[in-house]
Amino acid sequence: xxxxxxxxxxQQLAAGAVSSVELATQYLDRIEALNPxxxxxxxxxxxxxxxxxxAADAARTAGNAGLLTGVPxxxxxxxxxxxxxxxxxxxxxxxxxxxxxxxxxEQCNAAGLITLGRANMDEFAMGSSNENSYYGAVKxxxxxxxxxxxxxxxxxxxxxARLTPVATATDTGGSIRQPASHCGVTGIKPTYGVVxxxxxxxxxxxxxxxxxxxxxxxxxxxxLNVMAGFDERDSTSLERAREDYxxxxxxxxxxxxxxLPREYFADGLxxxxxxxxxxxxxxxxxQGAQVVDISLPNTELSIPAYYVIAPxxxxxxxxxxxxxxYGHRAADYKDLVDMYEKTRAEGFGAEVKRRILVxxxxxxxxYYDAYYLKAQKIRRLIANDFTAAFAQCDVILGPxxxxxxxxxxxKSGDPVQMYLSDIYTLSVNLAGLxxxxxxxxxDRQGRPVGLQIIGNYFGEAKMLxxxxxxxxxxxxxxxxxxx
Amino acid sequence: xxxxxxxxxxxxxxxxxxxxxxEIVAVGNQLNNIFGLIEKMQAVNTDGIEPMAHPxxxxxxxxxxxxxxxxxxxxxxxxxxxxxxxxxxxPKVIE
Numbered sequence: 335x336x337x338x339x340x341x342x343x344x345q346q347l348a349a350g351a352v353s354s355v356e357l358a359t360q361y362l363d364r365i366e367a368l369n370p371x372x373x374x375x376x377x378x379x380x381x382x383x384x385x386x387x388x389a390a391d392a393a394r395t396a397g398n399a400g401l402l403t404g405v406p407x408x409x410x411x412x413x414x415x416x417x418x419x420x421x422x423x424x425x426x427x428x429x430x431x432x433x434x435x436x437x438x439x440e441q442c443n444a445a446g447l448i449t450l451g452r453a454n455m456d457e458f459a460m461g462s463s464n465e466n467s468y469y470g471a472v473k474x475x476x477x478x479x480x481x482x483x484x485x486x487x488x489x490x491x492x493x494x495a496r497l498t499p500v501a502t503a504t505d506t507g508g509s510i511r512q513p514a515s516h517c518g519v520t521g522i523k524p525t526y527g528v529v530x531x532x533x534x535x536x537x538x539x540x541x542x543x544x545x546x547x548x549x550x551x552x553x554x555x556x557x558l559n560v561m562a563g564f565d566e567r568d569s570t571s572l573e574r575a576r577e578d579y580x581x582x583x584x585x586x587x588x589x590x591x592x593x594l595p596r597e598y599f600a601d602g603l604x605x606x607x608x609x610x611x612x613x614x615x616x617x618x619x620x621q622g623a624q625v626v627d628i629s630l631p632n633t634e635l636s637i638p639a640y641y642v643i644a645p646x647x648x649x650x651x652x653x654x655x656x657x658x659x660y661g662h663r664a665a666d667y668k669d670l671v672d673m674y675e676k677t678r679a680e681g682f683g684a685e686v687k688r689r690i691l692v693x694x695x696x697x698x699x700x701y702y703d704a705y706y707l708k709a710q711k712i713r714r715l716i717a718n719d720f721t722a723a724f725a726q727c728d729v730i731l732g733p734x735x736x737x738x739x740x741x742x743x744x745k746s747g748d749p750v751q752m753y754l755s756d757i758y759t760l761s762v763n764l765a766g767l768x769x770x771x772x773x774x775x776x777d778r779q780g781r782p783v784g785l786q787i788i789g790n791y792f793g794e795a796k797m798l799x800x801x802x803x804x805x806x807x808x809x810x811x812x813x814x815x816x817x
Numbered sequence: 818x819x820x821x822x823x824x825x826x827x828x829x830x831x832x833x834x835x836x837x838x839x840e841i842v843a844v845g846n847q848l849n850n851i852f853g854l855i856e857k858m859q860a861v862n863t864d865g866i867e868p869m870a871h872p873x874x875x876x877x878x879x880x881x882x883x884x885x886x887x888x889x890x891x892x893x894x895x896x897x898x899x900x901x902x903x904x905x906x907x908p909k910v911i912e
Contacts, residue, residue: 433892526872540871569877638858641851649832656833658905663898670908671833679835687834691825691844692851694832708858710868715861717869750850766872791873 336364337814340405340499340553347394347404354387354394354404354448361406361450365497368817372473374482374491376411377419378451386448393446402560403446408501410489411452412459413544414533415439418449422535423457423467423485426655426662426681436533437565438502438544445560450498454488457683458652459509459537461485462755465746466685473742474517475815476781480739483513489547490517494782496814500548500557504534505769506541507640508734508759514547514771515734515784520801520811521547522554525791526766527572529558530565538647539570541640541763550811551772551801555579558794574792582799588622590800593727597633598758604737610775610783611733617807618731618800628723628730632715636761639716641753642696642709643764648686649693655681688749717765720788729800730788733758734771738781758786768794772801773810782810820848 335343335352346352362380369375383406390404414420414432416439421427435443442449456466464472464487472487474480475495482491486503490513493501503510505523514521522545529544536542546557558579565571594615599608619625657663657677664676682690696705723730735755745752762769768791771784785804789797805811820828825845829836836844890903899906 429896431896433889433896527875566878566880570871570875572873572875573878635858635861638855642855642858653833657898658907659893660896660898667908670910673908674833675835678833682834687832687836688844688847688851690832690834691828691848692855695820695824695828695848696855698828698831704859705855707868708863710870711863711866712858712861714866714869715863717872749847750854753851753854 336360336496338499339549340402340556343405343499344401348399354390355384357404358383358387358406358448358450361498365451368495368497371478372475372491372495373470374454374472374488374495374497375451376421376423376454376469376488379418383448383450390446390448400446402556405447406450406498407442407447408450408453408489408492408498409439410486410501410503411455412504412535413439413502414535415449415452418452420535421468422459423455423469424681424683424686425468428468428662430661434533437530437567438561439533441560441563447560453486453492453501456485456487457686458535458648459485459504459506460648460685460689462508462512462752463745464488465742466683468683471742474739474781475817476518477739477779479741480781481516481742483516483739485509486547487513490514490519490521493517493519493547493549494815495817500546500553502544502561503547504542504544505763506537506644507763508756510545510547511734511759511769511771511784511786516739516782518773518782518810518813519547519549520551520554520770520772521545522558522770522794522797523762523768524558524562524794525768527570528562530563530568530571532565532567536651538644539651540647541644551798551805552580552583554770555583555798577795579795579798582795583802585799586622587618587800587803590618590623590729591626591727592618592623593626593628593723593730595628595630595633595723595730595732597630598732602736602757603733604777606777607733607737607783611731611785614774614785614804615731617804621803621807626727628726630719630723630761632712632719633757633761635712636716636764637753637757639709639712639764640756640760641692642705643713645689645693646697646706647693649690649697652686652690685749713764716761720765720767724790729793729797732786734784734786735759738777738779738783762788767791768797770797770801772804773813775810820845820852
């Protein structure tokens with residue numbers, strides 16, 4: 335039953351064909367068998383999960399079950415969850431048992447979902463390969479020599495390996511879409527402000543956004559119904575009426591205008607990836623979509639703008655890790671400043687330190703205008719590009735990444751090479767738009783390739799509609815790795 | 818632009834991260850590579866462009882000035898590195 339979708343599991347539970355305890359046991363057994371080779375989890379707590387599952391079964395018996403009551407799921411280790419270690423992939427928080435839960439976790443709990451465990455990730459969500467985790471790299475279930483993508487690599491690998499039907503994830507510069515693409519699963523990053531950041535360990539606050547990773551677009555829609563919603567504890571949470579993200583899934587695509595940005599198909603795009611995207615576009619055309627040639631001229635500038643804005647915000651956000659109130663504290667120090675400096679040198683990994691140093695520099699006296707302000711102006715140019723494009727089309731399609739998953743170790747020594755691979759995802763975060771990745775094929779090595787769908791602000795239901803119709807006509811999302 | 822070792826040491830101090838003398842060359846090289854990438858921004862004319870801080874350009878909400886949280890000192894201090902009598906302990910700051 336571990337191959338089933340969220341939707342199917344919900345139906346099986348409702349029909350009494352399986353109990354939540356039985357289901358959780360199946361997944362926990364599979365995690366126990368396969369996680370040693372994948373390293374997709376940081377924490378698993380069988381007793382606690384089974385107790386939660388038993389409570390869900392009791393709620394069902396009492397007639398209090400909702401649509402997703404008793405369905406198992408996984409949280410990325412970035413979402414604070416009361417009583418669970420919330421490490422964010424860092425030594426700094428290795429001893430942090432969260433005293434409270436994130437809004438997303440509260441919403442999942444309220445919907446009756448039960449937690450199988452906590453997914454591995456790049457430290458503080460900084461990375462594109464999951465090699466930056468204090469707990470070791472996650473392996474791609476399709477090829478154990480390949481990276482699963484990052485930073486939500488544990489979430490994507492766990493769904494791909496059928497260790498969970500669904501996982502939460504976060505996306506600051508592509509961290510839902512890129513691992514979803516590399517692992518052959520479906521993921522959506524909503525419009526900035528749709529999912530509350532309360533209790534989601536902060537990386538770059540003006541870019542961070544939570545979302546689900548699952549097998550199908552339909553499951554993502556169901557999960558987004560749970561995760562989204564106004565929360566006054568997040569100052570940038572948007573006050574909007576609740577929406578049903580499944581409402582448009584079954585709309586036909588006839589007349590849909592899909593924009594293909596020239597810049598996303600230029601030099602640097604792997605030929606196999608290009609072919610997969612062309613085939614996916616051809617499928618949508620077959621369903622009546624019209625292709626529009628568009629331009630996003632400032633795409634290349636998204637890399638320098640992002641690698642100023644995100645580190646700047648990170649350096650501010652991560653100043654809270656000072657060894658005073660929670661987290662790691664160095665063992666030996668001579669005074670307060672020495673304690674700070676040693677605590678942070680020991681607690682943070684190399685990539686996190688690099689980004690904090692970059693951010694500290696660009697925000698330092700005399701450099702603010704030349705870097706942070708300049709990057710924010712370029713951010714506006716990038717957002718304007720999308721506004722112009724969406725005057726001509728309903729959704730934008732393209733690749734998620736220039737290549738399928740690369741090998742573990744291939745780029746880990748060269749941060750700049752790693753940053754360049756984020757070219758197709760960063761601008762979506764800078765503009766605050768929703769984006770998703772849908773399985774669309776494989777490269778010559780048999781590694782998955784995702785189709786990126788970018789929507790206009792609050793266009794999630796439309797994007798999920800496109801993805802669902804694509805999935806009704808293709809079977810890429812049903813393929814699972816042999817493990 | 819090229820950061821010197823002194824620059825790197827100054828940034829590390831600002832960031833309160835200890836960077837050892839052995840690490841400083843490698844860290845400096847990596848930062849210089851990253852700034853090489855970032856410098857590409859400087860060639861772009863952004864005169865008259867309004868900086869964008871928030872995707873929806875909404876102003877941040879204000880809340881009522883009322884107590885909304887209950888005191889959870891015990892729960893929060895249970896995970897602290899060092900506490901005494903309800904206080905977080907740090908090395909002596911005032912002689």
